[in-house]
Ligand code: HEM
């Protein structure tokens with residue numbers, strides 16, 4: 575199907591994917607090469623699960639989940655399929671986030687470091703709680719078949735806004751966490767002396783900001799929104815319908831005058847599509 579400015583979309587999508595992958599490589603190199611590695615021992619190697627799982631889950635997977643409806647090659651998939659992918663990616667991200675919080679709380683308790691004293695931890699925990707709420711509400715409103723259409727439609731602007739708000743808060747929280755960790759962790763030389771680790775991890779923070787910026791841009795272009803089932807149906811029948819006035823027929827009676835000479839195929843496609851549309855109409859929001 576057609577998308578306006580498809581090339582521009584593709585460039586931004588590939589950039590987001592690349593910046594996301596590089597961020598994951600950076601955080602892995604940080605914890606394995608500059609830091610203590612990974613373990614579950616109550617020490618610093620256990621803390622390291624915290625940034626790693628946050629970057630993979632809360633930033634990368636959530637970012638992809640947010641724009642997954644906008645990939646034009648998925649527009650032929652049913653809305654239900656795409657909802658399951660969108661929800662599934664967000665659930666996977668949430669599981670990784672929970673493990674990452676267990677790691678940092680467990681580390682603090684083992685080391686007798688106080689809990690929840692920093693702005694980072696306040697904004698971060700708030701984002702996690704709102705994310706859990708968004709997840710449960712999303713499932714109840716958009717996946718439970720009994721939820722009436724007007725409820726789905728009324729809550730959609732809230733769902734989109736809160737999703738983008740939570741995602742932005744997560745990027746901000748990550749930047750605060752990175753800054754704290756560099757100040758706490760670099761002793762000799764210190765952060766202000768710009769050792770290689772400081773420069774490397776500053777770059778990670780810049781990459782995370784760019785990733786966030788790309789996802790927010792892609793997710794807010796009106797032209798790139800997944801078309802409604804109604805729009806998809808119209809686009810589909812345009813393919814099969816002669817230009818208006820070509821032979822006086824309407825969309826309902828085109829098979830006799832189909833200029834593509836593929837009446838059989840066209841009919842079958844239209845009928846096949848009809849069943850999907852009946853289903854889609856019920857779950858279209
Ligand atoms: C601590 C959440 C990302 C570094 C914490 C705590 C929470 C939290 C709730 C408090 C743990 C406690 O009180 O025992 C989050 C969330 C993130 C995130 C939701 C999502 C973006 C990061 C990143 C780093 C980081 C990317 C980078 C290393 C730290 C550090 C602490 C910490 C150093 C211990 C000091 C403190 O409590 O502020 N995080 N974090 N965080 N986090 Fe994060």
Ligand code: HEM
Nearest residue numbers: 643657661664705708709712713716717734737738800859
């Ligand atoms: C759309 C975020 C969970 C159903 C969106 C959008 C965002 C978002 C930002 C706008 C996407 C766009 O305009 O292309 C989130 C976040 C979630 C979450 C952060 C998890 C915490 C869910 C769940 C469902 C769901 C569990 C249940 C199926 C939908 C639907 C749309 C949507 C139906 C509309 C897609 C369209 O434009 O056609 N979500 N969402 N979301 N979300 Fe979620």
